[in-house]
Amino acid sequence: MQQDQEVAVEARDLVKEFGPKRAVDGVSLSVPAGSIFGLLGPNGAGKTTTLRMLLGIIDPDSGSRSLLGCDQPLKVACDVGYLPEERGLYPAMNAREAIAFMGALRGLPLAEGRRRAVAMLAERGLADWEQKPIRSLSKGQAQTVQLLGTLVHRPRLIVLDEPFSGLDAINQEKLEALIRAEAAAGATIIFSTHVIAHAERLCERIAIIAAGKVAFSGAVDEARDQLRPVVRLQTRAAEGAWRAALPPGARQVGREWRFELPPGGPEPLLKSLIEGGAGIDTLSIERPGLHDAFVAIAGAGTADAMGREVPQ
Template sequence: MTVEPALSATALVKNFGSKRAVNGVDISVPRGSIYGILGPNGAGKTTTLRMLLGIIDPDSGDRELLGTTRPRTASNRIGYLPEERGLYPGMKAREAIAFMGALRGLPWAEGRSRADLLLADAGLGHAANDKIKKLSKGMAQFVQLLGSIVHRPELIVLDEPFSGLDPVNQERLEALILAERDRGATILFSTHVMGHAERLCDRLAIIASGRLRYEGSVGEARATMPMQAHYTPRDNGEALAALLPADAVRENGGYVFNVPDSGMEALLAMLLESGHGIAGLSLERPSLHDVFVKLVGEETVERMESEAEEAA
């Protein structure tokens, strides 16, 4: 059974002067799923989200959101957390959430009541009457997040939602995303942290330099690369390396290499017969990190990881 997409785009292109920020991106986000857009800073993730939401128009390409080709007409059915955070500092947390709901058509009294429930569920009930300027940066960011979902939208779009959150609030956010998905909402979020994408996403798109490098499930992404063998010998003599596949590399007293196309049986028999033996052996699919390195390059991944550490 085909699931109708909550939003989709074909061949999206956006230029800013002489710079092409997005270059022919295609995505399709199934209803009721968690979908991630993964890529380094400057990859075109935010520009893609803004085109999908109708905040800016593409120079070319087509998009459809919740059944309409005019995204802004569906704004009350969408919850959006932009990359640039901002709340009125003199507002109390409860009132800030209710205010954001009112902007989407939610009655004020209902917004305040829902705000109390959302804050309590997130473990922040004690902060309901605190002014935004008195909250920590992470708590204020979480209040803005709650304001983006208080009207119970069909589609929730979060631009780098984990950026700047401490580990406790990151866990709260992951739990909230899963709860909203279980409620029936579709969640689309951008991130440059692979761990969040790997844990949460049903499907994802990998974007680098404005181009789509991959689209599909995490499992399908990992299946694009061969299984890896982690082998530890009993006897790590000098002649061992010559028996292993050419791509074998030393790691933690053993070797890691791609499982040969012919399988492991012949290689294992040779290792046993040679006397090197087997102290440990495991076969694993490559991680999303490994796939990402293959698609965008190790230098880009190292830069992403450095940026994620600085933002934490």
């Protein structure tokens, strides 16, 4: 596959079946180098299977993929850091050795891995973890160690499968900061999540996956732009000629009117409201969030399913 050097990961029409179930059904993606890219969708949508095909852990039944310019992903495995959804560390290893061991699996000399592990733990105020066996750490602490092991060999591509699962709010913020720092240093980052807020805060581009298909792929702003901004209006006058300026879909919630911004923009709306004697108390124009865009693209049922999922 010919690969543009500015594209880190590309997939075309990936299909994967497990028995009678088609888990991934024609997924195509393009991830720009140096970007933070989110795979967004409910559990069971096909996100993990897609990631595993991209990484060469499993092969697609049909379709093609390219990783860092190579159509044989395992050949570039040493340039990839992968945090799977199913966490796993040797419980008897201490944190330093666990991090160094994970680096060694990606070609980093063990002595250098130990040196980097000590430095990475110290940088985060975790020097006292260095000799602690994994079995003595909490689930969130062990997950932090595994994440550092994912990064210790300084990969060009970082793939994180549901990385926020099991982390409390403070550690989620720390992970978000770490993801931003890795991207700022030049790494390409792909992460899957069923929490829309993480994708909205972090991602430049996303793919929304539902039932094994890509419902949308592109910039976060492009997803949000599929919906018109929402106007929230409060007036002193309850009736009058100004009411004709409200679009047919306007609805009243208490004293507030809510409706989509008309295609002509705010200026004609304001002119009609003022000339009609509305007596504007407040008027705000709010751009739809990614959650609203997700509902519009993937459907309310898919969004509801994501909302019901509780992080482990």
